[in-house]
Amino acid sequence: xxxxxxxxxxxxxxxxxxxxxxxxxxxxxxxxxxxxxxxxxxxxxxxxxxxxxxxxxxxxxxxxxxxxxxxxxxxxxxxxxxxxxxxxxxxxxxxxxxxxxxxxxxxxxxxxxxxxxxxxxxxxxxxxxxxxxxxxxxxxxxxxxxxxxxxxxxxxxxxxxxxxxxxxxxxxxxxxxxxxxxxxxxxxxxxxxxxxxxxxxxxxxxxxxxxxxxxxxxxxxxxxxxxxxxxxxxxxxxxxxxxxxxxxxxxxxxxxxxx
Amino acid sequence: xxxxxxxxxxxxxxxxxxxxxxxxxxxxxxxxxxxxxxxxxxxxxxxxxxxxxxxxxxxxxxxxxxxxxxxxxxxxxxxxxxxxxxxxxxxxxxxxxxxxxxx
Numbered sequence: 001x002x003x004x005x006x007x008x009x010x011x012x013x014x015x016x017x018x019x020x021x022x023x024x025x026x027x028x029x030x031x032x033x034x035x036x037x038x039x040x041x042x043x044x045x046x047x048x049x050x051x052x053x054x055x056x057x058x059x060x061x062x063x064x065x066x067x068x069x070x071x072x073x074x075x076x077x078x079x080x081x082x083x084x085x086x087x088x089x090x091x092x093x094x095x096x097x098x099x100x101x102x103x104x105x106x107x108x109x110x111x112x113x114x115x116x117x118x119x120x121x122x123x124x125x126x127x128x129x130x131x132x133x134x135x136x137x138x139x140x141x142x143x144x145x146x147x148x149x150x151x152x153x154x155x156x157x158x159x160x161x162x163x164x165x166x167x168x169x170x171x172x173x174x175x176x177x178x179x180x181x182x183x184x185x186x187x188x189x190x191x192x193x194x195x196x197x198x199x200x201x202x203x204x205x206x207x208x209x210x211x212x213x214x215x216x217x218x219x220x221x222x223x224x225x226x227x228x229x230x231x232x233x234x235x236x237x238x239x240x241x242x243x244x245x246x247x248x249x250x251x252x253x254x255x256x257x258x259x
Numbered sequence: 260x261x262x263x264x265x266x267x268x269x270x271x272x273x274x275x276x277x278x279x280x281x282x283x284x285x286x287x288x289x290x291x292x293x294x295x296x297x298x299x300x301x302x303x304x305x306x307x308x309x310x311x312x313x314x315x316x317x318x319x320x321x322x323x324x325x326x327x328x329x330x331x332x333x334x335x336x337x338x339x340x341x342x343x344x345x346x347x348x349x350x351x352x353x354x355x356x357x358x359x360x361x362x
Contacts, residue, residue, distance in 0.1 A: 078314040079282065124322050128314075128350070147350040169351045201313070249313065 022082070026055045029085055032092060038062050038070060042136040043259055045070065046227040049252040050198075050235075056250035057084020058196050059091050059127075063099040068136060071099050071108070074194040074254050075129040075171075076148065083125075084250075090116060091127050091171070105131035106144040106179040113146065113171045120172025127171040130194060139186045139258045144179040146171050151194040152216070155187040157223045160216050163192075191230065191257035193219060198249035202238055205245050210238060227255040261287055270300040277308040280316030288319040293326055302327060307338035312346055324356050337362045 033049050047060040057077030065071055073095050077084040091112070098111035108131050120126055130151065132143035143151075143163065147170030150162040168179040186192065195215075202210040218237045222230040234253065261278035274292065278284075296302050304323075312320070327334050339347065339361070347353070353361050 076314060078318045080315075124318060126314075126318065126321075149349070167351060169354055173351065173355045197313075201311075 022054050025082070025085065029055050029088070032089070033059070038064055040070065040136065042139070043134070043257055044227045045072070045134075045254065045256045046231055047074075047252070047254040048231055048235075049250065050247070051080075051085075051250045052198065052247040053081045055082060055085040056080055057088045058198065058250035058252035059088045059095075060194070060252055060254050061092060061095055063096070065099075065133070070134045070136070071105070071131065072134060072194065072254055072256065073099075073108075073129060073131045074148065074196065074252060075127050076196045076198075076250070076252070077127045078125045080250055087120075087123070087125055087127065090119065091129070094171075095129075095131075104142060104144070104181055105133055106181040109144050109146045109168060109171070109179040110177060113175075113177050116171055117175050126173055129171050132194070134186075134256060136258070139188065140183055141186060141192070141256075142181050142183045144168060144181045146177075146179060147173065149195060149197055149200075151192055152219060153184065153186065153190060153192045154219050154223055155190040157220055160219055186256075186258055188258060190223070191227065191255060193230075194254040194256075196250060196252040198247070198251035199234070199238065199253065201249060202242050202251065203245060203248060204242050210241050214241065227257050230255050230257075263287065263292065267299075271303075272296065272299040272301070273303040273305055275305045275308065280309050280312040280319065282313075282315040284316060284319055288323050293323055296323075296327055296332070297330060299332065301333045302335070304334065304336045305338050306336060306340065306343055309343055310340055312343050317346070317350060317352070320352075321355070324360065328356070334360055335362045336360055 049058050057080050059075040061073045063071040075091050077087045094112040094115045098108045102108045102111050128148040129146040130148035132141045134141050145166050146168045152160055154160045163184055164182050166180055166182040169177050200210055200212050200215055218233050222233050261284040264275045266273045324334050
């Protein structure tokens with residue numbers, strides 16, 4: 001007589017437990033991801049990640065090196081949601097331990113690929129990662145790329161460009177990879193944007209994409225702004241464009257501005 | 260919606276993909292294409308009508324091509340649109356799957 005009630009009760013309980021655990025997982029991810037932003041004497045840096053679902057697979061992180069440089073990393077795990085979030089945590093661990101023991105961004109990516117390759121191949125997944133060391137003494141970025149979107153540098157209200165290209169296979173793509181490094185002297189008053197493709201591929205209700213042109217427009221108009229205001233302008237522009245259409249992919253950006 | 264059609268000639272087959280290659284292509288690639296293509300020796304994958312591919316789609320493509328290469332099938336990818344070619348290049352797919360795959 002009451003067995004029916006019991007049967008109906010079970011899925012509700014399971015759902016409640018799952019919901020609670022996903023919320024906890026989101027908390028863990030958000031706390032790890034949006035941790036303390038480093039204070040810089042000669043510049044400002046800001047990172048933000050907005051998952052498409054409750055949790056996401058994008059990743060960014062900072063690591064202050066003993067010589068005063070700041071190591072910045074941004075990554076995008078294949079897929080989204082819970083599976084991507086699990087691999088994002090793996091990526092974070094690989095970056096944190098690589099950052100401590102490697103000399104430059106190229107070596108960091110090699111160490112991350114060595115640490116993660118077998119697991120990612122087993123799981124049929126991969127991660128794109130861009131890693132850069134900012135030297136505040138000469139305002140120079142040294143960087144290496146593992147298949148990630150090339151960051152943008154804004155040098156005036158009219159000038160924006162991608163970083164000079166450097167090639168590298170995504171993490172989990174091929175074993176034993178070397179990643180070449182490039183350097184870029186930053187503009188004293190300009191800024192750079194590291195980002196994931198969720199920004200330029202955000203869609204409106206007609207299925208049209210936000211695209212690079214719109215992002216560049218916002219960035220040029222933000223030339224004089226501080227990193228917090230630049231971030232706000234990008235998020236606002238995306239919101240206006242998408243008009244509340246649910247986000248398809250995780251959106252992540254890191255802004256760096258010298259002063 | 261992601262779909263495909265095929266043109267077959269004995270042991271050769273050309274698969275025309277159509278639509279965005281993303282997570283919604285999972286069933287088509289894993290449950291239909293991979294098992295079906297095992298019967299052929301030369302496989303051409305035509306990307307002419309694929310205008311967008313995301314990371315999940317790239318994962319599916321890698322699985323598709325690598326599973327066929329493991330069985331020593333000759334796989335080639337043809338007619339890639341500019342947007343999709345840019346993604347392939349960024350991820351260095353020719354280096355991973357072999358330059359000869361991309362015609």
